[in-house]
Amino acid sequence: MSQQTLGRIALLECWLLLQKDKKKTIDQSVLLCCKLFISESRNRAVLDAIEQAARLNPETVIVSKFEDQAYNRTWYTLVSYVVQDITGRAIYSPLQQAVLAMVEAAFGAINLELHSGTYPRLGVVDEILFHPLARASLDDAAWLAKAVAADIANQFQVPVFLYDAANPTGKALDTIRRELGYFRPNSMGNQWAGRTLPDMLLENPDDGPSEVSRARGITMIGACPWIALYNIPILSTDLSVSARGGGLPTVQTLGLVHGDSTEIACMLLEPNQIGVHRVQNRVEMLAAEEGVEVEKGYFTDFSQERIIEKYMNLSSAQRD
Template sequence: MEKILECVPNFSEGRNLDTVEKIVDSFRGKDGVKLLDYQTDKDHNRMVVTVVGEPEALKKTVIEAVGTAVRLIDMRTHQGQHPRMGAVDVIPFIPIRNLSMADAVDVSKQVAKKVAGKYALPVFLYAEAAIHPERYNLANIRKGEFEKMAEKIRRPAWKPDFGDAEIHPTAGVTAIGARMPLVAFNVNLDTDNLNIADQIAKRVRHTGGGLRYCKGIGIELKDRGLVQVSMNMTDFTKTALYRAMELIRIEAGRHGVNVVGSEIVGLVPMEALIDSAAYYLGLEDFSMEQVLEARIME
């Protein structure tokens, strides 16, 4: 592929595997597109897909996947720990090779216009594609979630960027935009007290006075009897994963609980993991040029 664009759509389904597979089939076996990964989470009731491709081919497959999700997912019965506002909750485009952020923004707007018209799905533009400053932050758009979105988008300040000011009755609304790579990083605690995870998330995330490029919420993992600090690290080059981990350890200690594990959702840039590995190993003057795989890929 001469030009590579990445897309990481999040779908509000992580339990019905038949629905999951039908959505993912939209990305399989398509010329100019490569499905890299898809992960489901029953507690979040969510699926994250990672796919790359040439811009035109990728646009077509994403639009097809949206149509499948709109047809199969009914938000009126959806329940899960992760905040959500639609069957296709968010669709970010990320420039990877021979494409600028402006190119990614242009693709995001084209897809937004198409899915709004084709599926009667209201769309908000966010991140680098945002037209309104208050919509840059996805959390501002998602506030109120599916249950309160019907009333929200009737307000003049929250008129969708594409589509009518009326939610799709079963698929809700969608946010589409462009951004740089982020890391979905979750840390698990040895307690079932969700209030503790909420308090820690509040102290770790930027809006609570924590790490600049960190968003976080508390999540309950009922099947495991644990809670989780679920984070999006929006710029791992400026806020490293190990900083989030260590700050969570400190805050967890105040509540008498411990970190028992962590997870990455979807794919992660090698540099993000190497940075944390170098920190925990105490490596001096280490650089990515010393990573065998990085040199081979040059």
């Protein structure tokens, strides 16, 4: 019997045990959060199909969604519990099957060769990121990231690159993206259109084939502590302004044309150390030196506390 079959049997046995005392399991659970980034935001029917796939699993909750038509990109925030064995090792989470259902729906409805937008991407399912919440650990998040990576690689024959805690060496997301040419536009100077990857990857992925599907591309999957996503609009479409130096430590930025302005997409890797006020002030100072106005930035997701609160409220409503 194959390892994959044994794994599915173990998951089924765990699920059956959970059904006997579901209320107790949920009350005592630790929580994992998944941010799922899809290369589509303009086709409502496609997004409806992806969301409907997630709703087939009532123990996983979509707590938020951020759509951006200029970027042609949508990201979902999902939460569910994770079950650990007596040693504290993660062995099951409903989040795994919910994410896979959404991935399957996305692959079935989106063709990367036909995709365009101002946000760079390498795949239909461009990125999947897992965070520990409440009493979950980073090891729990890394376990789920690697489990989902194996499923996507095996079921859909898509190359998967792992990053941060999910990667054996802790390789960073931006490093992998740079190696794969993620930051190089392929049309009109600031647009990403069609696919950008070769048919065969020069570097072996962490999971899956080296051959790249023209329709699906590749997927990046990682696990890390909580990060904050914060966008700052600059009233200029001159991307050279957004390329100014002087960045803050533990803050990664990407300047992208967004309609008649430019947005600085910020990832705050340690938001408790360097927060949005410091980032906002830094961008305003650099823009002022160029004579450019800056608008107040905005978060693209809720805080950890708000996400946990929404999950608890929505999951309670579903059980009732």
